[in-house]
Amino acid sequence: MQAPCALRVEGLGVRYGALVALEGVAWDVRPGELLGIIGPNGAGKSSCYEAVTAMVRRQGRVFLGEEDVTAVPPHGLAGRGLKRAFQQNAFFEDLSVLDNMVAVLGARAHSGLAASVLAPRAAARRRGEAARFAADQLVRFQVPAIYHDRQPREIPYGVQRMLSIALAFGDGARVLMLDEPAAGLGGEDMARLVALLTSLKKEGVALVVIEHHMDLIMAVADRICVLDLGRQLALGPPSQIQHDERVLEAYLGKKQ
Ligand SMILES: Nc1ncnc2c1ncn2[C@@H]1O[C@H](COP(=O)(O)OP(=O)(O)OP(=O)(O)O)[C@@H](O)[C@H]1O
DSSP states (O other): OOOOOSEEEEEEEEEETTEEEEEEEEEEEOTTOEEEEEOSTTSSHHHHHHHHTTOSOOEEEEEETTEEOTTOOHHHHHHTTEEEOOSSOOOOTTSOHHHHHHHHHGGGTOOOHHHHHHOHHHHHHHHHHHHHHHHHHHHHTTOOGGGTTSOGGGSOHHHHHHHHHHHHHTTOOSEEEEESTTTTOOHHHHHHHHHHHHHHHHTTOEEEEEOSOHHHHHHHOSEEEEEETTEEEEEEOHHHHHTOHHHIIIIIHHHO
């Protein structure tokens, strides 16, 4: 028996005034599975991404596990384990890499003023534990310890991308959505990204990844949703998508 869906969308649509940017999109993703979303420029990928996380006005329904979360606002979705990263890296620039991670881990790290005054040793111990947990989390997301004390803008771009994924994931995610995680990455950084995505899948995280980088998506996706002119052109495993005539014509054909 197949595992239940981690995330499912039905009849997803987005309009900007008279422009139909997305219409009738329907897919699901299961724990441990990576769904790739591809399509030519203007196909509706970003609109789809924003629509799932309720960042734009949209039609359709969104289910997280068994729960209909269509009416849940973005912060409520994050609280339920649907996390998203942004295409642009977004950091607290004045904090170190480690403190960025501590900050998103939130409650785990903050002992509070009252606790610090009334029980300073316990508060210090909790802060130490939070910092260790944050450091472990960063290493797990391919951000090596040599960068933890630096500010985000001081670390290499490829490591910044990993940091942004780590921050999006926070203290855990049932579903993690990534918008072009491979943008601007080359050789070794790309290999690190593949390793990270593969390990998240093994841990049972469901991933939804918008990507222009065909080699990456064909290598790591279990299924791919192809959008073109706001419509869902195809949905299937990479082997099927690579040979789909409509996809070749609409997407790959336009790229050549
Ligand atoms: N805020 C907006 N207002 C008006 N039109 C928009 C807006 N955002 C996107 N669009 C239009 O909606 C359509 C889909 O855009 P979208 O950004 O979702 O596509 P995309 O597949 O992500 O494209 P790209 O690969 O270029 O980022 C395009 O025609 C785009 O011009």
